[in-house]
Amino acid sequence: MLSKLMGHSEEIAALILFGIGFTNLLLNRNMMKKIIGFSMMDSAIYLFLASYGYIDGRVAPIIEDASAPLEVSAYVNPLPAGLVLTGIVVSVSVTAIMLALTLRLYKRYHTLDIDAIAILAREADPE
Amino acid sequence: MKFWQNLPFLLIWTPMLLSGVTAALKPRWALRMALFVPLAGTLGSAALLLECLRAGGSFLYPLGEFGAPMGNELRAGPAEALLALTFCAILFLSVLGGYQRIVAQIEERRRGLYCVMVLLLQAGLMAQVFTNDVFTAYVFxxxxxxxxxxxxxxxxRGRALFGATRYMIMNLLGSGLFLLGIAVLYCLTGELLMEDIHDKLVSLRTAGSYARPITLSVALVTVGLAVKSALYPFHTWLPDAYASATPSSSAMLSSLVSKAYIFLYIKFVLRVWGLGLFRETHMQAVLLVFSFLGILLGSIDAVLEKRLRRMIAYSSVAQIGYIYLGVALGTRVGVAAALFHTIAHALAKALLFISGDRLIGASDGESGFHELRGAGYRAPLSGAAFTVGACSIVGIPLLGGFASKLYLTRACLAMSAANAAVAVIVLAVSTALNATYFLTTVITIYQKPEREYGARLSHPPLSTAALAAFALLILALGVIARPAMDVIARGVDLLI
Amino acid sequence: MARIDWRRWIEEGGDALDRDMRTFQAITEAPEERDPFELPHPRERLTYARFHRWSHSKGERILKVIYFSLSVLICLGLSALLISTALDLPQFGADAELIDNDISTFYVEEGLRHTGAMNIITGIILDFRGFDTLGESHVLFVAACTVLMLLRLPGGDDPESQLARRRAEAFDRHFEPRGDVILANCVRVLAPLLIVFGAYILLNGHLSPGGGFSGGTVLGAGLILYLCAFGFARTGRFFNFKVFRAVTSGALAFYALSKGYVFITGANGIENGLGPGVYGRILSGGLLMPLSVAVGLVVGCTMYALYALFRKGDL
Amino acid sequence: MEALSTLLLLFILVSAVAVSLVKDLLSAIILFMAQSTAMAVVWILLRSPDLAITEAAVGSGITTLLIFVTLKKLHAIHTQKEVENRDGKD
Structure with missing residues (x-):
């Protein structure tokens, strides 16, 4: 059991992190905490994905000498890293939007508490 | 490769290219761009549909020299082309129909950016429709x-900001779950292309290995897309976002965005998992329960609602339940019925949001039902259009909604006797509820008004023509239901 | 009430339409739609006070307990469920034959020969899977547009928007350091270094780790640092909204056009005339380096613009 | 190597729990930043230098910076509101 857990240590850490981030995004009432939770959730998925590209004893997929004969089994799988690179930029864009929304909501309602914002928004504008 | 086979790529690429240009234009030119590009998309996808029907098959379009599985790939067939045509046409008509409200409700400094969003939305929709690669689907x-x-x-508006916040939070949760789902799929199969994942999953299943992770990935993708398309228990963000936005946006959100997610889900069911795996993981049963709940409780919510736009929003919850019901049957006929209902509902809901807003506009901006009395006389064309949309959703014969409900019921009858009985009862009850709230509304708008109303708004003739076009399309869908269904059925067969 | 003349609309075209729209706008503008960044309405303030009182009462504490226990339950449950299934997955780090398949071998084997990129990841994201990256740079673009929509202050000459702008500037100046000698001297050394480093990462993306995204971010960070030390007056000389719009639109258009060219020629089997070049040279890899630069410009400008928008609502 | 990676993962998890529990937003952000930096090192251990550079620049750089600036703005708005309330009372 323990060896199995150790063998999956990266995934387990990633999935716990996913759980924490998900919970923060769903249930934390503070908008800033929600945003941080979202960032954590996304980086957890990237950790999960990239850990599968890794293969023990291989090096990063950057060819140093183009003239040397190519040894395919010397490099880790490059595709997950490419996907994660795409994902990281997506998550920073979304974070920026959520922060801007938070700023606007705070300017209008003077609170970061999403429940309070809900009450205020409904009272000020019933439709 | 023939020239017309470049059309799927051009449909995605052109709006993307022009969005950058639109950002640099003055607002009124940007608005024209937001009308022109969806119109061009409509023509392009119509040409694609015709050519696909003539060629009688589907084709793959590799992006780059190597194509799949090394690079990305697009896939187009009759079903995709029909969906693309519907989406582009509705996008164009929504912008045109809500033109005056966009100008009135969105400040000039934001209007140009609004048009950029419309174009990027079109690119995203087209990419969902045509993509054959799960990670591309995530990015778009x-x-x-x-x-x-x-x-x-x-x-x-405060309420719109709040609605957008709730929308974003729930949708980010959905994206996260979806991404985790495809990450698990990738870890299991090492592929990102839909067919290749399917092949690997089939061989894994016959070997009997990794049964639990496969179920997990199916569940994650299902829940993720269900949250994003507002299936019943995950629909809480929907009324706030739909009721507070400008009517064009509500129309686009309800009839395009959620429908694109549903089409993506259908592609997952048919092309990634296959109907066999979909049934085996019991996700089908879960979806069936959710869709029943959605159909009933969404309709009840709509009956209890006292304001027009929120009522239309809640009716969307019920209608999305119908579509998921078709998918959850797990048969080709069911999926085809679901696609037909997607199209019928998308047309009717966009029309309802836009014409409903005009009726509100003709009643001094009050959206309570008692204030709407006589709105049908004050805005006769909008009233007529609203009536057509409402009748289509209730399922009055000759309109698109009737045919789709008929196909859906027929697909339900193929289930085991007990299930079919439950399904038919649910459909009957919900049709009665639909009739309650929509026909009451129609009657209300033709009642005698209680008081005098202020000056009513006039609308540019072209945007009134958009309403008429919507109504005609709904009618046409009802009349040519049989050929349309044939196209969809052929498309579904090709999807598998 | 302005009446619409159908014929005039057709005869005079779009200008008449726009004029009429403006008349409608004056009529249909709801009162709440104006007042962009004002303090809440008195009635809202009253509600807020009421909510505040309630929030310190008992109801709040009960709600807090419910939220907390629900979070712990969901978090533990979700994690446990995910982990229990993840244990069935192929083991991490092992030579898993499922994921180390023909595709990844193909990338390593053919990546260099086909794209000319020593860094295979750059080859993947800019060439093989270039469509994803095209989508991704548009995600950045759409994010920048949304933040502009949300935070950019009205640019008009009317007193209200002038007041809003002045107020934003005053508050920004009040809360940011001015004339800080230590910061300014550090930045004089650091900012050029950062920008050179960013450019290096950007230009060498196909030869070493890095590429458009990381390089662009470092460039943006250099600009932001410069802004922190010397204020908007200095950066405004070379970077304003027009520059931002021109650079972003131009780079995105170049990116979309070149990818469109490559995809269409590739799909139709036309030779595109872009060879990999001499491996390891800076000017190798066909379009990779220009594409990296375009992405880097978009990313750098967007990062700087986001920061500036957050600080004072304009560039 | 194994020990370092386990340690970093533990640190990431602990800081994630701490971010959710801590009351003060500034501390939460600093913890988040530290977590991001640890993640960059994990990327290096996973043989993905591209990701490490991007994570260091984006995760612990720009994202944290944006959160900081938002927090600062919120503080500024808060102060502004108090000033205006006081002026209103006088």
Missing amino acids: IEIMTIAAGALVLARN
Whole structure:
């Protein structure tokens, strides 16, 4: 059991992190905490994905000498890293939007508490 | 490769290219761009549909020299082309029909950006329709999520900001679950292309290995897309976002964005998992329960609602339940019925949001039902259009909604006797509820008004023509239901 | 009430339409739609006070307990469920034959020969899977547009928007350091270094780790640092909204056009005339380096613009 | 190597729990930043230098910076509101 857990240590850490981030995004009432939770959730998925590209004893997929004969089994799988690179930029864009929304909501309602914002928004504008 | 086979790529690429240009234009030219590009998309996808029907098959379009599975790939067939045509046409008509409200409700400095969002939304929609690669689907889901959120929050109103916030939070949760789902799929199969994942999953299943992770990935993708398309228990963000946005945005969100997610889900069911795996993981049964709940409770919510736009929003919850019901049957006939209902509902809901807003506009901006009395006389064309949309959703014969409900019921009858009985009862009850709230509304708008109303708004003739076009399309869908269904059925067969 | 003349609309075209729209706008503008960044309405303030009182009462504490226990339950449950299934997955780090398949071998084998990129990841994201990256740079673009929509202050000459702008500037100046000698001297050394480093990462993306995204971010960070030390007056000289719009639109258009060219020629089997070049040279890899630069410009400008928008609502 | 990676993962998890529990937003952000930096090192251990550079620049750089600036703005708005309330009372 323990060896199995150790063998999956990266995934387990990633999935716990996913759980924490998900919970923060769903249930934390503070908008800033929600945003941080979202960032954590996304980086957890990237950790999960990239850990599968890794293969023990291989090096990063950057060819140093183009003239040397190519040894395919010397490099880790490059595709997950490419996907994660795409994902990281997506998550920073979304974070920026959520922060801007938070700023606007705070300017209008003077609170970061999403429940309070809900009450205020409904009272000020019933439709 | 023939020239017309470049059309799917051009349909995605042109709006993307022009969005950057639109950002640099003055607002009124940007608005024209937001009308022109969806119109061009409509023509392009119509040509694609015709050519696909003539060629009688589907084709793959590799992006780059190597194509799949090394690079990305697009896939187009009759079903995809029909969906693309519907989406582009509705996008164009929504912008045109809500033109006056966009100008009135969105400040000039934001209007140009609003048009950029419309174009990027179109690119995202087309990419969802045509993509054959799950990670590309994720990237374009994010574009669509953000663009749709921006369409809601473009209106400078506290309620719209709040609606957009809830929308974004729930949609980000959905994207996260979806991404984790495809990450698990990738870890299991090492592929990102839909067919290749399917092949690997089939061989894994016959070997009997990794049964639990496969179920997990199916569940994650299902829940993720269900949250994003507002299936019943995950629909809480929907009324706030739909009711507070400008009517064009509400129309686009309800009839395009959620439908694109549903089409993506259908592609997952048919092309990634296959109907066999979909049934085996019991996700089908779960979806069946959710869709029943959605159909009933969404309708009840709509009956209890006292304001027109929120009522239309809640009716969307019920209708999305119908579509998921078709998918959850797990048969080709069911999926075809679901696609037909997607199209019928998308047309009717966009029309309802736009004409409903005009009726409200003709009643001094009050959306309570007692204030709407006589709105049908004050805005006769909008009243007539609203009536057509409402009748289509209730399922009056000759209209699109009737045919789709008929096909759906027929597909339900193929289930085991007990299930079929439950399904038919649910459909009957919900049709009765639909009739209660929609026909009451129609009657209300033709009642004698209680008081005098102020000056009513006039609308540019072209945008009134958009309403008429919607109504005609709904009628046409009802009349040519049989050929349309044939096209869809052929498309579904080709999807598998 | 302005009446619409159908014929005039057709005869005079779009200008008449726009004029009429403006008249409608004056009529249909709801009162709440104006007042962009004002303090809440008195009635809202009253509600807020009421909520505040309630929030310190008992109801709040109960709600807090419910939220907390629900979070712990969901977090533990979700994690446990995910982990229990993840244990069935192929083991991490092992030579898993499922994921180390023909595709990844193909990338390593053919990546260099086909794209000319020593860094295979750059080859993947800019060439093989270039469509994803095209989508991704549009995600950044759509994010920048949304933040502009949300935070950019009205640019008009009317007193209200002028007041809003002045107020934003005053508050920004009040809360940011001015004339800080230590910061300014550090930045004089650091900012050029950062920008050179960013450019290096950007230009060498196909030869070493890095590429458009990381390089662009470092460039943006250099600009932001410069802004922190010397204020908007200095950066405004070379970077304003027009520059931002021109650079972003131009780079995105170049990116979309070149990818469109490559995809269409590739799909139709036309030779595109872009060879990999001499491996390891800076000017190798066909379009990789220009594409990296375009992405880097978009990313750098967007990062700087986001920061500036957050600080004072304009560039 | 194994020990370092386990340690970093533990640190990431602990800081994630701490971010959710801590009351003060500034501390939460600093913890988040530290977590991001640890993640960059994990990327290096996973043989993905591209990701490490991007994570260091984006995760612990720009994202944290944006959160900081938002927090600062919120603080500024808060102060502004108090000033205006006081002026209103006088």
